[in-house]
Amino acid sequence: MAKSADKGIGGSFIIDDIDFLSIVTPDEWTEEQRMIAEMTSDFVEGEIVPVDEELEKLDYELTVKLMRKAGEVGLLGADVPEAYEGLGLDKVSSTLISERLSKASSFALTIGAHVGIGTLPIVYFGTTDQKTKYLPDLAAGRKIAAYCLTEPSSGSDALGAKTTAVLSEDGKHYVLNGAKQFITNAGFADIFIVYAKVNGNEFSTFIVERTMGGVSFGPEEKKMGIKGSSTRPLILEDVKVPAENLLWEVGKGHLIAFNILNIGRFKLASGCLGASKQAIELSAKYANQRTQFGKPISSFPLVGKKLAEMNIRAYVLESMVYRTAGLMDARLGQIDHDSPEAGVQSAKAIAEYAIECSINKVFGSEALDFVADEGVQIHGGYGFIQEYKIERIYRDSRINRIFEGTNEINRLLIPGTLIKRAMKGELPLLQKAKALQSELLQYVPGQTFEGVLEEEEHLVATAKKIFLMAGGAAVQKYQLKLEQEQEVLSLLADMMIQIFAMESALLRTQKRISKQGEQKAATASLMTRIFVHEAFENIEAFAKEALSAIDDGDALRTQLSVLKKLTRRTAWNTIQAKRQIAAQVIQSEKFAY
Known part of the structure; x- marks a missing residue:
């Protein structure tokens, strides 16, 4: 496959080889971007950290005050x-900003819900009048926003919502009735993005104000984590919402909801990245301070192994997040937000990278869970004590696999969206899979690799072939019934997630080597090698399980024989490599690359 620029159709990474020069990496931040990051860190350290305990007790007044300052x-x-x-x-x-805010714990969620799913529906889908009325206050923190999609009887099945909106006879307002569940910022928000069915069937979006008659709230939920954020039900009883507060058009609510969730998934991944880095820093410092058997526990190889593996996941996630940010910039930067077509353009631009957003969300939330869990383990018994921040990171991390669509739903969306695009002719996925069949039957292993990351580049390309082999077999057997085979879809999703992750790390490291040289990228190269090889092992296992579900008998034996040829590679000493990475983390006492 020829190299291609990392832009264009979302999901195309699975069938194209990407040129590392085309991607955005964290190693190329501008001076302005670095200043923005530092400003955010300074705000968190100066305004949030000193009152962290008060915020964790859910102090509405303090939270609102700090939102104004933000x-x-x-x-x-x-x-x-x-x-x-x-x-x-x-x-x-x-x-x-999202990444650096993560150190603010629950307050980061308050801001995240406000700036992301709360404000962006108006940014991307609002009329000029709606933007003029609401956005200045939301940007300044004079008003706080919330997003209201989930209901007591509809979570993942968002379109099963029962909240209704009926247009008045004079056409001046809609009357909303229903209840929304688990609404972040509900305790103090002023503006609510509410989804309701017009006439009971046309899923639509409304801007509802707290002061409108008939708006009330249930009690605060008692949560496992993110205790400093407000989570309450929103109750709507004959709420008269002005007709001009309809967002976009009647019946377009699903496009707003799902596309804003795409943004939310991406922003969630950036928060997971920031929290992972903090967990690494806390754990490395503790490991250097805690002594057992007369020496710091950081000197024990199994503790170092944990720090190395935590660091590798953070490096890969960081590579994925900023690569995706670059992709979205390329699309969203072309939109004229004052154009009558802004809503349509926004929906298309955001939907373009729905696959990548879901991949970031799943990988990021599961990477943070791994990092937080290992962080607690390094802290030992102290990791279970609330006095130590790692305990809160561990509790707070769990919601991320549920937020913004569960990871199970996202795993179904990733290959499902890819196949739908292929069926529409937007991606030559099926053609590539068919052309690959004859190539695989004649495949002869035995390449030799000499250059830096040359073998890893080969493994990424091979992983894509393995996905096409398994995905093509699944489509060929199940056809339109594939959506019912959730286990197979999940395995295909896991393969896509690993491929995007390994490729993102590889491209970033290759770009860094090209600009800074091999020596300065030595740690990054080691992390990339380790992750690519371990991810490749995972992909082999996923493919074997999927193929065994799809075929049997001689057909299965043929497929597994091809898979075995594709997955031959040279073993190498990852234990020593992880020790080298651990040494960097232990010495710097923070995320190292």
């Missing part, structure tokens, strides 16, 4: 266009 310094207006008193920053810059 608005004053520009942290709430990154995604709001300058025309509406925002900063109008690119996605890389706003991602940096």
